[in-house]
Amino acid sequence: MRVLKIIPERCTGCMRCELACSYEQTGTFQPSKAVIRVSSFEGHTSYAPYTCPQCAEAWCLTACPVEAIGISPAGAKEVADDICVGCKLCTIACPYGTVFYDPDSHKAFKCDLCGGKPACATVCPTQAILYVEAGTEDWLASFAAERALPAALAGAR
Amino acid sequence: MADTTYAYAGRILRVDLTTGRIWSDPFPGADRRKWVGGAGLGAKILWEEVPPHADWDHPDNRLVMATGPLAGLPVWGTGGLTVVTRGAMTNGATNTQANGFFGANLKLCGYDAIVFQGQSPRWVYLHVTDERVELRDASFLLGKDSWETQQALEAELRLTGHRLSVYSIGPAGESLVRFAAIQGDYGHVASKNGCGAVMGKKRVKAVAIERGARGVAAAHPHALLAAAEEIAHNLKTDPSTKGLYMFGTLGGVRNLHGMGALPIRNYTTNVWPEGVDTKLWEAPNLREGFDHRGHQCSACGMHHCHMQVIRSGPYKGQVVDEPEYEGWAGAGWAIGATNPQEVAWLNTQLDRASLDVNEFGWLCGWVMECQQKGYLSEKDLGFRLEWGDVEGAGRLIGMICKREGMGNLLAEGVKRASEKVGGPAAECAIYTMNGTSPRGHDHRSRWEELLDTCTGSSGTKDTGPPTFPTEWGLPARISPQDPVPVARQVATLRGRKHFEDSLGACVFTTRVPMDILCRSVAAATGWDIGRDEAMRAGRRAAALLRAFNLRCGIGPELEKPSKRYASTPVDGPIAGVSILDHWETMLDTWYETAGYDRKTGRPTPETLRALELDDVIAPLWGAGARA
């Protein structure tokens, strides 16, 4: 299966992925509704995007009381808007923080890999987001530990 | 047709600091098309709302912080902030830009611009969210530099990264240093004409904008994404921008030195001093010695705007924003500093204190030269400041920001300081007679910039370097010291920059053929806008800023360089060539091409009519003039 592989060292924090993603999600450029989200580490010197890893357990899918979440041909766990009632059980079931609730539509929403053509990967100017055949991994742990942890310790002093 | 707000938030946020009243006005469709945003919108507000008696430090002055239609959209480099105000250096119009995420985040909160008026009784910061705007007590931010201010607000508002944009003044703005700037999002500086002093006078320490939950719609989103890619492709591949794409403005040092335009030691020489490792100053090498980190503006893919950690030397471990060419010049060559890591450090100190790096370069270089020549004593300043003394320059920043000792005089800028000191020292200072600070070049070999800086009505140049001049029937290349073609080029291309400055976009990412740029604006807004309309919009803003200046009493008599600024280079590629021999000819050509009256400096009634500025004819030319 093709997955979104993140190479955090390449991210410059331009947030273009959020813009493109939100356009796919909503038809306007509205990053609050993007399902890929860029974090900053240690102030403004390191950034990385983070999105649904399309995990094998599919916590969101099993949690849904109305079977609104299925697996798309691209392999993404996908919310069917006409079935979702917005009860948010998927959002607390998901331990990755990548299922969201839209207060305007009253539905859950999450990364659906744009039907196999993820906009975030297309628009990333630095190829920090790749859509490739790979196993899903925690792409950010080492980077975040290296960049954010020293800052955390500094903040703790 | 319905007043759709494609590409715009459609509201202008208004803040009366005197009364604390906050409201918003619509930004109607007809106004949007006529003034576009940014510089255009700011010019309109300045002209309509700031009377001649309202000097830069008067409560009636307006501080316009505006963005434009491309901000918050996926076109590269579109977080743009344009500041328009009556500035402290010239006491006239100001049009100065910074990027980062200001424009994107502001529009996501539902506003295209913020307009400050009045003067706050206490220090405040403006907190903007998508549902509430508040003036809040800023006493806990006082004395902090602009990076510390942003960090403190991040902690206060519990937001990190680009979820919060902070544009603030440092200690310089607090003490009304005349060349104080507004700095935002770690390294983006609206630096010209003392806009930071205006903000300081209004007692606004910062503007903190949360990344709102609203959206920005494009009229034709697919066409917009395609236009954005076209712009990106052009920037990456066009020979005129490829270097910018790869290295931002770093290439400037080497290139400008080659043409005698690198300002070295306050214009006393045009050749590298002996012993300088010139290899170090080539574009890729200027990134050596740093742990180099991307820190791009909204939606941008240029390899420009970076954060860096200094790897070695006395400033090892410190985080700096990679200097622009202007920083390498102002915090480096102009003051004789030639160690890139030290220059980067000093440049960041200026950004954090929020001072204009150009003016600082001219000022510090002037002090250094005057001390070397004995025009200023060690006692005058309090210490010995030699060429290249970065630590000493840092000390100077502190004195200026606190207006300590001679810092109080230097805080007035090099024009006023040198005039005050007088004697031979006055002849060493670089400035224009209207008080503008030139960019970090040696304009004695770039006549288009010297002419542009002197005739500009924005507190800086109006036209900027030529961008695709052939689009306007001009030759692709001219000699930078060929008076008539130079003047014609500056006047003909005038307007393009004002249009760019109205878009909420970056001066570098708009450096593409005008048709391509217009395609992105058309896709965003739904307008059938082409390059002629775009240029007209830009020239309209330029003409109105000039009209504003004329109304304030800033006329053509001040359109002159200082003695040193227009002196004759003693060495380098154009040694012995003087612009002054051609000055009047250049002005003649410039005025004629611009459609402005040579004697009074006014845009002619015909020019004003062509720019749909009929309302400006009577105020400029008297009631008898036919509108």
Next chain:
Amino acid sequence: MAAKRHVIVGGGTAGWNAITAIREIDKGASEITLVADEAPYARMVLPYYLGRQIGESHVTTAGPQRLAALKVAARLGRRAARADAAGSKLVLDNGDEVPYDDLLIATGSSPVRPPVPGAEGANVHSFWTLPQARAVSGGIKPGSRVAMIGAGFIAFTILNALVSRGARLTVLEIAPRILPRMVDDAAAQIVQGWLEARGVVVRPGVQVTAIEDKGGAKVVKLKDGPPVEADLVIMATGIRPNLGWLEGSGVEVKAGVVVDARMRSNVPNIYAAGDVAEGPDRVTGAKAVHAIEPTAVQHGRVAGANMAGREVAYPGSLLMNIVDVLDLEIASFGAWDDAGAEAAVDLRADRPAYRKLLFRGGRLVGAILLGRTREIWATNDVGMLKGLVYTGKDLSAWKARLRARPQDIRLAYLATGTARELLPQTLLGGPSVPERDVTVNA
């Protein structure tokens, strides 16, 4: 060998998930009998039915066709009367006997009402079952005065629907604060203020003494204040697991049926899942009843897998709830009320926002998160807090930082490799299969 006979008692979330887990694994090789007094439907979505966002058909989990397709013999409209553990038979309320090889107890809970005069009178409703939801829905008109007795999670799930239907609401709660089993005092106070600012009358710390009729209206008498007049009264005063029928069965019952990590009771071929099961608690390691939907799902899946012969150990459930009222989001996780934990608290003065992180040593054992809906979902924090509590990641290095900058949950989550730990984990030992893709062999 004869096909194994699974009997499932209860068609709610736990029972239904057990059925689909069995079928996912055995593809129809076993016999499944479902005994339930109602056809399977999703109780969690009844509030949206009340709010008229969905129709009644949307509530149904499985109709006759689906049951048939999964080869489930359904005894609907029947209740279990007794379990004969020794004889491996279930006795139904009509006296029928259903023999089993293994039995799943998934009989869920029922609402309880306080024993006050008038509690069972006309226009006094519970909101738990589909028929009750129909009754409440039918009783509400724009402008109706509704007295909600009880301000717990269940009550809160229907506040939005009631307001959207135009009801004028008074919420009465016997405990000194609203949401007493979901959030702490500070959070409850913010929620109360939020509701009051939006026209909802909120009265915590009051005890109902009687519900009387006056004309066509109801009068709710209080021990501690003036009575409340209403057109309709909703009792949301708690639920109790349906365990009475197990008396004398030999199945060990404490707060619920005590089960091991395979959801098995002390009787080896009797399992329990959902609200009736007292299973492992992920945070404390002890046994607890977590009468929440996510636990019912997992209990059901684990029980079903084990009944189908796949030995699956349940890692334990996490107490958690999320609900929004009029665009204020409220969530809590794990041991949010652990008085012995070290708490990091962030209460915002400038907006309704509150978060509390509870640490034991370096572990996050619980959390409360409250804020405007739009602001909460601009973060990843809901799921990340769940992930941090669930994994019990060592956050020692982050504790002080999180105290100073509680917005940095995301960074702590990422930097500690929480996702890395979670990714290989699956409940049933492989990728989950959507229920709709579960089929049986012809």
